[in-house]
Amino acid sequence: MRRESRDPEPGIQLHLWYGGTFDPIHNGHLAVARAARDALHVPVHLMPAADPPHRTAPGASAAQRACMLELAIEGERDLRVDLRELRRAEREPGQPSYTLDTVREMRAEAGPEVPLALLIGADSLLGLPTWRQWRALPDYVHFVVAGRPGSRFDPADAPELAGWLRDRWTDSPQALAQAPAGRFYRLEHPLRPESASQVRALIAAGRPWRHLLPAAVAAYIEAQGLYFTPAAAAGPV
Numbered sequence: 001m002r003r004e005s006r007d008p009e010p011g012i013q014l015h016l017w018y019g020g021t022f023d024p025i026h027n028g029h030l031a032v033a034r035a036a037r038d039a040l041h042v043p044v045h046l047m048p049a050a051d052p053p054h055r056t057a058p059g060a061s062a063a064q065r066a067c068m069l070e071l072a073i074e075g076e077r078d079l080r081v082d083l084r085e086l087r088r089a090e091r092e093p094g095q096p097s098y099t100l101d102t103v104r105e106m107r108a109e110a111g112p113e114v115p116l117a118l119l120i121g122a123d124s125l126l127g128l129p130t131w132r133q134w135r136a137l138p139d140y141v142h143f144v145v146a147g148r149p150g151s152r153f154d155p156a157d158a159p160e161l162a163g164w165l166r167d168r169w170t171d172s173p174q175a176l177a178q179a180p181a182g183r184f185y186r187l188e189h190p191l192r193p194e195s196a197s198q199v200r201a202l203i204a205a206g207r208p209w210r211h212l213l214p215a216a217v218a219a220y221i222e223a224q225g226l227y228f229t230p231a232a233a234a235g236p237v
Contacts, residue, residue: 012113012114012115012177013042013115013177014040014042014115014116014117014142014176014177015042015045015106015110015114015115015116015117016036016040016042016043016044016045016116016117016118016119016144017044017045017046017047017082017106017116017117017118017119018032018033018036018044018045018046018047018118018119019047019048019049019085019099019102019118019119019120020046020047020048020049021048021049021065021196022046022048022049022065022068022069022196023059023060023065023196023200024060024065024068024196024199024200024213024217024221024226024227025046025065025068025069025072025196025213025214025217026194026195026196026199026212026213026217027192027194027212027213027214028192028193028194028195028212029046029072029194030072030073030076030079030214031189031190031192032119032121032146032187032189033046033079033119034076034079035146035187035188035189035190036119036144036146036187036189037077037078037079039173039187040144040173040176040187041173042078043078043079043080044078044079044080044119045080045081045082046069046073046079046080046081046082047081047082047083047084047085047102048062048065048066048069048081048083048085048086049085049097050062050085050086050088050089050097059200059226059227060224060226060227062086062089064220064224064226066081066083066086067220068217068220068221069081071214071216071217071220072213072214072216072217074216084102084105085097085102088101088102088105098131098132099118099131099132099137100131100132100133100136100137103116103118103137103140103141104140106140106141107140107141107181112180113180114180115142115176115177115178115179115180115181116140116141116142116180116181117141117142117143117144117176117185118137118141118142118143118144119143119144119146119187120143120144120145120146121145121146122145122146122147125143125145125158125161125184126157126158126161128158128161129158129160129161135164138168138181138182138183138184139181139182140181141181142176142179142181142182142183142184142185143183143184143185144176144185144187145184145185145186145187146187146188146189147186147187147188147189165184168182168183168184169183169184169185169186170183170184170185171185171186172185173185194212198212199212199213199227200227203221203226203227203228204227204228204229205229206229
């Protein structure tokens, strides 16, 4: 059963988190975060995931991924880093990291009336039924779904989601601030070609990759020797 919610008190601002492995953070990630910041007029908290249970382990350590995030957002207006999932992994070593645990923690901190939202990509939305107790997530947060310009959610791609989402979509950013949780909002952002898997593959192959990342992050990767294979270590960057 969906939790009924009242409008939050006037003046309460939406709190927005952008979770991901960020392995490594690249220019595409930053484009999404900036687009959400500018469209919704709120700070965006980039939240690196601990090792997620539904994908392979990251190529960089948690500390390295957190460091790359800090380097990437230095000087960026209203982009911040939230390390709650990494800290929980330190407190509970060996335990899987679930989004449900994270949003419950956020809600407990914020109280019942503050609007909270997660920023995810359209591909993550299509994979939502693989998440633990996914139907309960909108009881705690809204979802801001970053699609590509001109793209729309196709029910044929995820029939399990289509009916469930039908009455949850909103085209109004204001709707996210008028209820604590439960809505899905489409965010269009500039089309970017980068993906973390592409960056890792380019580095491993010794092909050009630095242009896909903030300069400080590229320098850190090179200094730490992240994602390189021995054959690629001396290749072009």
